[in-house]
Amino acid sequence: MTADVAEITIGHETDGDLIVVRPVGKLDTLSAKTFETYLKNLISEKPATLLIDMEQVDYVTSFGLRSLLIVAKLLAPSGDKLVLFQVNQSVVDVLKISGFLKIMQVAESREDAKTLAG
Numbered sequence: 001m002t003a004d005v006a007e008i009t010i011g012h013e014t015d016g017d018l019i020v021v022r023p024v025g026k027l028d029t030l031s032a033k034t035f036e037t038y039l040k041n042l043i044s045e046k047p048a049t050l051l052i053d054m055e056q057v058d059y060v061t062s063f064g065l066r067s068l069l070i071v072a073k074l075l076a077p078s079g080d081k082l083v084l085f086q087v088n089q090s091v092v093d094v095l096k097i098s099g100f101l102k103i104m105q106v107a108e109s110r111e112d113a114k115t116l117a118g
Contacts, residue, residue, distance in 0.1 A: 027064030036067035085113035
């Protein structure tokens with residue numbers, strides 16, 4: 001399944017009990033709501049921990065951060081998590097400056113993300 005809007009393309013696959021989401025493009029004002037809705041639809045069908053492959057996301061604004069936070073909070077009551085992995089340095093810088101590295105789980109690789117997901 002994929003979705004396209006403005007400057008982002010989103011796809012996903014399952015990996016056991018996990019869902020691996022692959023956004024490509026920018027997570028900004030124009031695309032954040034679509035990204036958030038995509039993730040909400042995934043977890044409404046089957047609640048699961050989400051691993052977000054950020055390798056192809058080169059830009060994140062506060063709207064994108066907000067969407068990630070909202071989805072992480074939706075997952076928390078069920079014990080599921082949202083784990084980012086393969087985050088490029090410019091996005092890591094945004095996460096660091098915004099304080100999101102203290103509240104979001106970030107891993108180097110998919111395997112590390114699976115370990116964090118428990």
